[in-house]
Amino acid sequence: MGGVLAIDIGGTKLAAAMVDDRGAVLRDGTVPTPRDDVMGALARLVREVTEGGPRPLAVGIGSAGPLDAVAGTVSPVNMPSWRGFPLRDRVRELTGLPTVLAGDAQCFAVGEHWLGAGRGSASLLGMVVSTGIGGGLVIDGVPLLGPTGNAGHVGHMTVDPYGEECECGGRGCVERYASGPNLARWAREHGWTGADAKELAADAENGDATAVAAFERGARALAAMIVSMAAAVEVSTVVIGGGVAGAGKVLFDPLDRAIGEVAGLAFVKAVEVRPTTLGVRAALAGAARLAWTTLAPPPEPRAAR
Template sequence: MNHVLAIDIGGTKLAAALVDEEGSASRSGTRPTPRTDVMAALASLIEEVTDGGPPAQAVGIGCAGPLDLATGTVSPVNMPSWRGFPVRDEVQKLTELPTVLAGDAQCFALGEHWLGAGRGSTSLLGIVVSTGIGGGLVIDGAPLLGPTGNAGHVGHMSIDVNGERCTCGGRGCVEHYASGPNLTRWALENGWSPAAGADKADARLLAEAAAAGEPVAVAAFERGGRALAGMIASTVAAVEVTTVVVGGGVSAAGKVLFEPLARALDDIAGFAFVRAVEIKQSTLGVRASLAGAANLAWQATTA
């Protein structure tokens, strides 16, 4: 059985696995992302996963962005020690294998399309709703990466051109309305507070409050769901995806998020092909980006 090496690089965790053509991992490992000397930690992880394992044919990397495909460099917002870091070339030198790179949210979408909730769909939008909001598009089985590799940044689509400034510098970005910290921020500003004894207010506690019917918490998810629905309707109108898979930590809120999202999309969407889109919750969870990185490598070996 042939294998590829899949790597997922995020601000809090590094993950790697040897993955066969069916998507099964024979060896895998994780470790925390250090604040400095990330490459040394990644090299150690790669050695751990590959030493004594079946030989890999290629390497697929999913990494937090932004990135530049032409140069193979990355500048993850939450990894300040990497700015214009040539991760593709460094991994290729280390492994002596063909190496391909994409954004971690793009790999999430590709993984869900290959093995998860989007399996069998002709075109898919994957959305990661967490500390930020990332996204990726898979069209006819292939990831749509764009000229620089940054296609699918749906978290920074504007759903209110007169809205508040986002940290990216834009105005009215969906991330400013629907990411975990921004759901929590809005709820706190409007009178919600976590239960006594809570260490800190976060989206998980907010979701629990919404599930219990706390009005401000419910309103926060209604507001966030409507923002996501506006972004989804716009993306479907532009690209005509048939399936949307939502993952990330905030998706664990379940019906607290998905029910207002569905209601808002029903209100916002007009054309029949937009209204026909299926919204699904991720089935791979944290494994999706690693699966997508493996599929990226498999596609490179057959290109």
């Protein structure tokens, strides 16, 4: 069998790859995201990746959001030239192929479940903790995308109903406490003089008290969200990627402690938290997996238990 075309749309780069049914990358390419004519750059990238080989069978797209999977439109925050842009239809016109669209964090979760740290997990929450916090769910092996394609928006789950107002308009969102910029913001408000979350992580590793406290505060917010998700849908595995996850034990050690302190029920306490093994390749892998599912018959309904 040939391959499918996977596309990853981000504010800083566009990536595409031909991927076979085992997840092997046959050809790939990356270009910086231009300020204007993003579709022109994407069309050139698609031609570069697909020329000289078998025609792809389908296309999977993972895009920064917000998005509307029903309409097939995207409005990435860091791409002002795309507002309500009909990405799915434009790619379908470009390729003439079945095309599926999902959020980039949802594709991250699907990719990790297929090939990465969540492989074989019964129920997975994949999270990207970076400038923002995104997420995706795979339940009983099936991606849970939601009616409009926005399921798994865990960065905007409320972990403190009396907490800080979030940029989304909500209050007490986990992103306000645990995203990279907000970790650094809180630390600066408490006397730290560094520049960003990467520097904050280095200082925390070296024992700076304020930096350590910032990561412990962020980890507790993440733990509250993870425990809530585990209780709601019996998530058994959480895979975390993104720039903040690169902090390693500075993040994961306090997160493990906080989950142990917050969780009560045995099946909630049993949740396993793991770092990504695919890294930046996870979203492309997930987009490819979703493309392959467009070619397969839907699974038989599970028998009632």
